Amino acid sequence: MFEPFMIRAILAGLGIAMVAGPLGCFVVWRRMAYFGDTLSHAGLMGIALGLMAGIDPIVGVIVTCVVIGGLLFALQFQRRVPTDTLLGVLSHSALAVGLIAVSTMQNVRLDLTAYLFGDILAITDTDLAWIYGGGFAVLGALAVLWRRLIALTVSEDISRAEGFASTGVRLAFTGLVAIAVAIAMKIVGILLVTALLIIPPAAARRMAHGPEAMSLVTIAVGAVATIAGISASYAWDVPSGAAIVAAAAAIFAASIAAGAALRIRT
Amino acid sequence: MSAAADKTPAVALVGAVLQRNDRYVLDHVDLRVGRGEIVTVIGPNGAGKSTLIRAVLGLEKLDAGEVRRAPGLTVAYLPQSYQLDPALPLSVRRVLTLTHTPSEARIKAVLEELDIGQLLDVSALRLSGGELQRVMLARALLREPDLLVLDEPTQNVDAAGALDIYQIIARQRARTGCAVLLVSHDLHVVMAATDRVYCLNGHICCSGKPEDVGRERAFVELFGETAAKTLAPYHHHHDHVHGPDGAPHPHHHHHDHTHGHHNHT
Structure with a gap:
């Protein structure tokens, strides 16, 4: 259990839970689940790019996610194609292009399953540095933007009319989600990153009466799910991302059941 | 209010044009809200009242014309509709x-x-x-804004509550000297507390003091005799300016000189 790679995996999981908690809350509040999917699917292209360029794949992923995030941000102002259709098109074509790019790289032997569903063995010290360095930067920026983002989420019209928050705040938030998705990708896997952003806040919703409290509960839910998932991955040799998401889903189901039980009792 | 303040309105729309699907939502609309003034926009459903307010706030992009806003103006906005999301x-x-x-x-x-x-x-x-x-x-x-913008502030509120709310708005103006721009349906309650009225139906049909606007034929055509009498209790006919085609010709009653009579302190 306490082999070095497990300690790295647990540390990575906790770091990711810490960042994914508050950001995931905003993804839920602002209904950006599909947006997160698109970013993470584009991540595979980033991995391919990183490998081709001979740099750390995580750098390729961060760059790709931020670029795609900026592109999506710009595209939401167009009216030609409905936004959810556009996200669907981009999300799956990004995944397809990524898969093609990765599979054509003859000289690189790549464990695709590890990238798609997460792999605890894959976490290096460099990844940890990215997770914690990037994570604290994201959390710091989020703290600065917090009040404006809450206002923007409650009413975009009021925030803009009163000059309290603008498109710049939204763009910055898009960038933060892109970075968070990129750093969470390795342990949770490309196909399951969005689940880690969505399920813990959904589970935390019933346990909190304010946005900050909900974020903290979300971090706790995420941390428990990550540790449980990583342990299960180690014990039964299942993909870590799948185990983490399954653990989070179990907590979500329990929160729903507990909520229903409380309502019946009162 | 000083004469100088009256010359620099809190906010003004100049020749505002906004088209949607080749239809004019706002058709060369001029509107000004002086500092410390309460201005009400009335008009039938679909007249573009909310769009006009949103244009004033910079939430709608104009196809032509401009919004002039006093620098450093603090704005507060009550939108017509909003929903709180149960997820948050x-x-x-x-x-x-x-x-x-x-x-x-x-x-x-x-x-x-x-x-x-x-x-x-x-x-x-x-x-x-x-x-x-x-x-x-x-x-x-x-x-505590310099410009308070209220889109139907009394929706979902009963008649007695509506009266209270207009009194509260008037007190806020008296206390802080803020300008107020509001959209309303409650003709009779709102008029008591309004300095100037703009009657909107895509274009400005008429504008002026509530009792004067009630005498305008354009207003009577839009709202009917009963509503007109609500605004102008001493209703008497007099000549109106109309275009040769009979359409209501923009006939602005900018009774700006009357604002000085209000005590805004």
Whole structure:
């Protein structure tokens, strides 16, 4: 259990839970689940790019996610194609292009399953540095933007009319989600990153009466799910991302059941 | 109000044009709200009232014309419709302090004034429509703006409550000297507290003091005799300017000189 790679995996999981908690809350509040999917699917292209360029794949992923995030941000102002259709098109074509790019790289032997569903063995010290360095930067920026983002989420019209928050705040938030998705990708896997952003806040919703409290509960839910998932991955040799998401889903189901039980009792 | 202040309005629309699907929503609209002035926009459904207000606030992009806003103007906005998303837990206190942090004493005072003092620490998601309306109005008042923009501030509120709300708006103006731009359907209650009225139906049909606008034929055509009499209790006919085609010709009654009579301090 306490082999070095497990300690790295647990540390990575906790770091990711810490960042994914508050950001995931905003993804839920602002209904950006599909947006997160698109970013993470584009991540595979980033991995391919990183490998081709001979740099750390995580750098390729961060760059790709931020670029795609900026592109999506710009595209939401167009009216030609409905936004959810556009996200669907981009999300799956990004995944397809990524898969093609990765599979054509003859000289690189790549464990695709590890990238798609997460792999605890894959976490290096460099990844940890990215997770914690990037994570604290994201959390710091989020703290600065917090009040404006809450206002923007409650009413975009009021925030803009009163000059309290603008498109710049939204763009910055898009960038933060892109970075968070990129750093969470390795342990949770490309196909399951969005689940880690969505399920813990959904589970935390019933346990909190304010946005900050909900974020903290979300971090706790995420941390428990990550540790449980990583342990299960180690014990039964299942993909870590799948185990983490399954653990989070179990907590979500329990929160729903507990909520229903409380309502019946009162 | 000083004459100088009157020359620089808090906000003005100049020749505002906004088209949607080749239809004019705003057709060369001129509108000004002087500092300390209460201006009401009335008009039938679909007349573009909310769009006009949103254009003033910079929320709608104009196809032509411009918005002139006094520099450094603090704005507070009560939109016509908003929904709180149950995914985001929020207390009433949190809603009230959304874009501004008023003192605890002010929060208590304004909530008491609006008769919702008991709601301060409850979840905003549990409020009825009327309660939420009052909370959103309280939020706008608590911002202590230079320009208070209210889109149908009394929807979901009964007639007695509506009267209270207009008195509260008038008191806020008297206390802070803020300019107020509002959209309303409650012709008779709102007029008591309004300095100037713009009657909108895509274009400005008529504008002026409430009692004068009630005499305009354009107004009578839009709203009917009863409404006109509400505005102009001493209704008497006199000549109107109309285009040769019989359409209401823009006949602005800018009774700007009357604003000086109001005591805004």
